[in-house]
Amino acid sequence: MSNTISIDKLIEQEYEQQYFEECKFIWQNFVPKRGQARNLQGELLREIENIRCEAQDNGNVNWDDDFTCFCEFIKQSLIEQPIFSETEKEKICVIMNYLKECGVYAQRFNDGKISDNDVLPEKLAYTKDNLYDIICDFIGRLQNKHPEPIKYSINNSIKR
Template identity: 40%
Template sequence: MRYFEEAKNIWINYVPARGQSDIVEGELIRAVEKLRTEAYDNGNGNWDEAFEMFCSYLLETLASDKAFSIEAQAELVADIKRLSDYSHPYLEDDLYDRIADRIIEWSKFHKGPIKREKNPQQYR
C-alpha cells in the first residue's frame, strides 16, 4: 500500500468506532475495510445488502471519477466487482490496498475531506 499513513490518518480522524462516517473519505475507507474484514474473518458468511451497498458506494464514488484515467477507472471497476463476488471471498490484500490507495488519490484530487450525509439504510 503506497498511502498507508494517509489511510491510517483518515481512519483515526474520520471513521467513528461505530456507524458511518460523515466524511466521504472516511466512509470509503470504512467500506473497503468492512469488505476486507468480512471476507477474512467470516468468509463472507454474513454477506447481505449492506455489503452490496458498500460495493455500490465505492463504485459510484470512485469508478467514474475524473480523478482517474480510463485505465484506472476500469481497474477499480474490476477490483470492486471481484470483491463483490461474495460466494468466492477474496483473501489477499492487494485489491483492498489498491482501492484504499485510490481513495487517498481521490481525496487529494478533490482536496478533501468532503462532508457527506449518512445513508439511513446502511446498518453495518
C-alpha cells in the same frame, strides 16, 4: 471502457500500498468508532475495510445487502472522481465487481442456494490483501488530492 484489465492478472499481482499514510490519517480522523463517517473519504475507507474484514475474518459468512451496497457505493463514488484515469476507473470497477461477486456467491451458499457438493470454496471470499490495498490507495490518493473532507450524507438504509 474496454475490458483490458483482467481480475486474474490483478489477483496474481503483488501490491504494496503507496498511500498508507493518507489512509491512516483518514482512519484516525474521519472514521468513527461506530456508524457511518460524515465525509466521503472516511466512509469509503470504512466500507472497504468492512468488506476486507468480512472476507478475511469470516469468509463472507455474514455477507448481506449492506456489503453489496458498499461495493456499489465504493465503485460509483471512486469512478465519479475526475482525478482518476479511464484505466484506473476500469481497474476500480473490475476489483469492486469481483469482491461483490465473491460476497454474493457466499450469500447464496449461506442461504442454501448452492449445495455443499456444488460450492467452489475459492469463490466464497477473497482473502489476500492486494485488491483491498489497491482500492485503499485510490481512497488515499483522493485524500491526497482533496485533503478537505468531501460531504457525504448518511445512508439510513445501511445497518453496518
